[in-house]
Amino acid sequence: MRNFIYENPTKIIFGKDREKEVGKHTAEHGTKVLLHYGGGSIEKYGTYDAVVKSLEEAGIEYVELGGVKPNPRLELVKKGIDIVEKENIDFILAVGGGSVIDSAKTIAVGHYYDGDVWDFFESNAKIKQALAVGVVLTIPAAGSESSTSAVITKMEGEHKLSINSKHIRPQFAIMNPELTYTLPDYQTAAGAVDIMSHILERYFTKTKNVELTDRLCEAALKTMITNTPLVLEDNENYAARAEIMWTGSIAHNNLLDTGRIGDWASHGIEHELSALYDVAHGAGLAVILPAWMEYVYEHDLERFAQYAVRVWGVDPDFKDLKWTAEQGIKKTREFFKSIGMPLTLKELGVPGDRLEEMAAKVVAGKERGSIVKIDKEDVLNIYKSVLK
Template sequence: MINSLYKNRTAIYFGTGMEDAGLTELARLGARHVLLHYGQGSVTRSGLLDRVMAGLTARQIAVTELGGVQPNPTLPRVREGVALCRARGIDTLLAVGGGSVIDSAKAIAAGAAFDGDVLDLIEGRVRPAAALPLGVILTVPGAGSESSPAAVISDPARSLKLDFAAECLVPALAVLNPENTRGVGLFQSRCGILDAITHVCERYFTQTDYVEVSDRLCEGLIQSLIHYGRAVDGRLDDYGVRAEIMWACKLAHDDVAGVGRKQDWSSHVIANALGGHVDQPHGALTVIVMLGWMKRAAETSPARFVQFGQRIFGLASPTAAEAIAAFEHYIAGIGMPVRLSGLGVDLAPATLDAVVDVCARKNPSGTIGNFVRLGPNDVRTILETAR
């Protein structure tokens, strides 16, 4: 194990009807004027937004609304939120939605506490030092943003997806009521599950020694997510299934399974770079890229893939290629695409070149990843394999 700091300050209110307790905590933390941030209609149709508004009003908390967050949240909407916070003296953010809404709220919270352009924070020219307090009512599990320090924001004008992270971005509280996820359809549910699996895999594939404890945590999470990726079909209204998925997705990205190990994250770097050019669900896109990454990484370092096949899929003595094939077979078996073409992505030469360039500029070394260091030619190979 390597030296690590594990800290997660998000208070989780889990279960039916826990919105009331979460809003009470938000008031106790000093919320007086909330920016209520949400997506494109599902929270309105379900009646959740009305219930949240009533709860805030009952606690004498003023509300300014900012809805319309798109999947893959955008910089213009973030700037709109920052301007609202500054103009109206907003002191707290409340995100009601999934990872896109939460990420957008994180960027707004940081930008509102910063005397400058929020893009400087998002692009890393200035590290966020403070942010307005943020509460979350989660409606779409998968991203794990409800208790993480990270966010991803799209800049459509430049075809970029920009990731940034800071401790001050971690939400103060999150309400995880599985009832609020029953409107999530089968495809989107499986996108969230695959997103969570990739979060665990980015931690699982490591060269760090003596990480057996967290190996087993990772393996248990992946196996549970695999199970519910199948079980959710025909059980979209099953509270127990929804609860298990919601909790597993949260654990997949709060870093409890990543303590003491050097993590990789190259699949996410590549997927985010590609996501700046194609508007596709993040979980589905990332797992396709990860399959391409696995095939390249296994050429250099096959042993952990053998363990992956043995412990996750119960293969007796697999090769690395057989272990990866088992994972790919699972993804296809739940009706999810395993190639970019199956997701409707036509990887044009200019897009491929642009993605390779973004990855090459991610770090001063010109490489990405830790499990296997990847240069521009490797990124190109991974994308060609994923095509």
């Protein structure tokens, strides 16, 4: 186990009807709020009304900025920064999923910076301060509700980059599993893959002696494997929705990688798909993650065999760890397929004509991954292995 520092002060307010308390929690941090959200679904399903009512009851003023898109855009962030400045806003409330939260976090950072907020994403500036952010979560997937990161897309140049700072960790996250009942199946499944990949990218590590976090990861993965089919079968299965929603936060709040170093190559390889073709991050990961596993597993048969046995219940063949390890990858693919996810770039709707360019952007001059360092050639091979 490596030395580590762990802290996660985000207050989780979990359960039925919790969004009705948002005013009270917001009032602990601010008086005038930027209410940030995406499309029409929060209005359609009553979340918007509940939030606004609660804010009003708590005497909180608010200014609205909707229109956040999946793979959130820098352009809207800049609009948000202007509004915050002009309206003297002191708190940002994100109502939505990871895209809305990441957009809110970036506005929060941009408020205290005179230059272009994109500087932070290109590591040309260091985050020293941010407005406080709160969350009403409606999509379990990105884990952004209690994380220190945000991912933003700059359309010009088709860049998708991230920032990381303790200053952007939300103050609170309100999580009512009922708000996820209306998610389309495809989005539920893509969210589940995103959650599983947050766990898996931590699970696959070269760090030795990490038994507790191994086992915690396995616990979280098994919970996803049981519950994702249940919510696809019955969208209003509260118990299963609750398991997924809470697992989604724990998957990405950094508890699961205390004392270990994750790999994260798959996330990098997928980001280019989302940046260029605007595909759902989780759907892209369903294609890339097993392809990456297949490409690297022989470098650590013991760990991949452990994954197969402990997570998927494969009976180990100790004389053939390779076979054992392969069963885990096979079961991962079968599971993703069973929940309606694509397994090839073709099924994802990504053509093969820009793979070179994408691979170059993934590595951007440096190697990726930690289990195995992979370069541009490797990324290209991984893309090609799942072309059709």
